[in-house]
Amino acid sequence: MSKDTETTDTSGSYVEKGQEFNRDTNYIEDRILDDPDAQWPVEPGRYRLIAARACPWANRTVIVRRLLGLEDVISLGMPGPTHDQRSWTFDLDPGGVDPVLGIERLQQAFFKRYPDYPRGITVPAIVDVPSGVVVTNDFAQITEDFSTQWTAYHRDGAPNLWPEESRDEMESLMRMIYTEINNGVYRSGFAGSQEAYEKAFDRLFTALDTVEERLATRRYLMGESITEADVRLFTTLARFDPVYYGHFKANRTALRDFPNLWGYARDLYQTPGFGDTIDFRQIKDHYYIVHKDVNPTGIVPVGPDLSGWLSPHCREELGGSPFGDGTAPGPVAAGEEVPFESTAAAWVK
Incomplete structure (x- = not known):
């Protein structure tokens, strides 16, 4: 399709003029599993969640990570709210570089694993810190796996988000x-x-x-x-x-x-x-x-x-x-607070 017959959304999905919107749901489906022999085993400190606050799909992962108390075992990188057609960028970080991954664009982690990656560079994504390659951007599976594969690292009092x-x-x-x-x-x-x-x-x-x-x-x-x-x-x-x-x-x-x-x-x-x-x-x-x-x-x-x-x-x-029988999470982790002026409280007279 040519650019005069299509528009795009932030996920890389396409909208043909005169047609209805269809989301591209072909994500990287690798999973991080509670299995030491897995390609991507559960391992504290190994993975970095990249999740822009603006994105509703990424916002889910930030909420679940916080509810379950996984902040100390899965670090969080936050791109800014705007981006160009190439990628989400780390423009909120000093020098525009993610301090853990050392990259300016999330695209770099995708291309490091798949040099010819043909789809949208989407958040949330989980990156393997040692290698710098993207592991998955399958947002629905990410939150389910936080609940089911990372149980050994849930905080005391974490809620059961997937009741059997x-x-x-x-x-x-x-x-x-x-x-x-x-x-x-x-x-x-x-x-x-x-x-x-x-x-x-x-x-x-x-x-x-x-x-x-x-x-x-x-x-x-x-x-x-x-x-x-x-x-x-x-x-x-x-x-x-x-x-x-x-x-x-x-x-x-x-x-x-x-x-x-x-x-x-x-x-x-x-x-x-x-x-x-x-x-x-x-x-x-x-x-x-x-x-x-x-x-x-x-x-x-x-x-x-x-x-x-x-x-x-x-x-x-x-x-x-x-x-339920659990407890509320504690204070927001240092450095992950939402600025006061961006909250509902800023509108209270």
């Missing part, structure tokens, strides 16, 4: 959330025709209405405590009003106008491990500056008012406890 008794139901729900909501906002925002947009719009809000109804009688998606399903939905909800409602034309109903979803999102935002990973400024900068096809001027909106994220949610009336 409800796993089948949870996986079915997460498939719907991914196809209809996580990816649904992109399908709306990158639609190549009016017809494709309206179809995507209807699918997205049908799914949001379904989840709104589900949350009327339960505090979290699977019941009384947080699971992986909540992590996967939350990162889209956190970006909905600041970005997707306007930028992606998902404007039938704002998140703040869904009674249950809005209360649920605030409940999670105010829970350690969730809101303390959200950088609203980086989120807005990323979408409004990078997506030139959608926002040619690159102007970043000042609003919306974010103070409502800290208002009482009253979801505790439904019972349950966020961490």
Whole structure:
């Protein structure tokens, strides 16, 4: 395809004009396993998670890493919120170089392993520090493996994000959330025709209405405590009003106008491990500056008012406890704090 017949999103996916958005889901599927004979064995200090705060898929991995207490065994590198067509860059670090990997662009880790790597350079990605090569960028598998393969290094009181008794139901729900909501906002925002947009719009809000109804009688998606399903939905909800409602034309109903979803999102935002990973400024900068096809001027909106994220949610009336029999994570690791001006608290008068 030529550049006059296509547009691209930040994952390297393509949108043909007149067609609907299709995400490229061909990721590097290698896994880090709790097996000393594996190609990539679990080993504290060996791997570095590269996860831009702006990206919802990367944001998931930062949340799960924090909830499980893996900060001391898997280091975190954070590219800036904007990038060019080549790669995410470490422009927030001194000299524009990741201090552990010694590279300026995530692309270098991909090319070191695959010199002719043909797909998008995406986050999250895990890099093998000794060799400097990318191990995987399969975002869904990364968080599952944090829960199931790194158990020996979970903190005391870490929540069970993959409860065996409800796993089948949870996986079915997460498939719907991914196809209809996580990816649904992109399908709306990158639609190549009016017809494709309206179809995507209807699918997205049908799914949001379904989840709104589900949350009327339960505090979290699977019941009384947080699971992986909540992590996967939350990162889209956190970006909905600041970005997707306007930028992606998902404007039938704002998140703040869904009674249950809005209360649920605030409940999670105010829970350690969730809101303390959200950088609203980086989120807005990323979408409004990078997506030139959608926002040619690159102007970043000042609003919306974010103070409502800290208002009482009253979801505790439904019972349950966020961490079940576990406990909340401790303070955010030094150097990983979200700047105050990028938080909801900065909007409180």
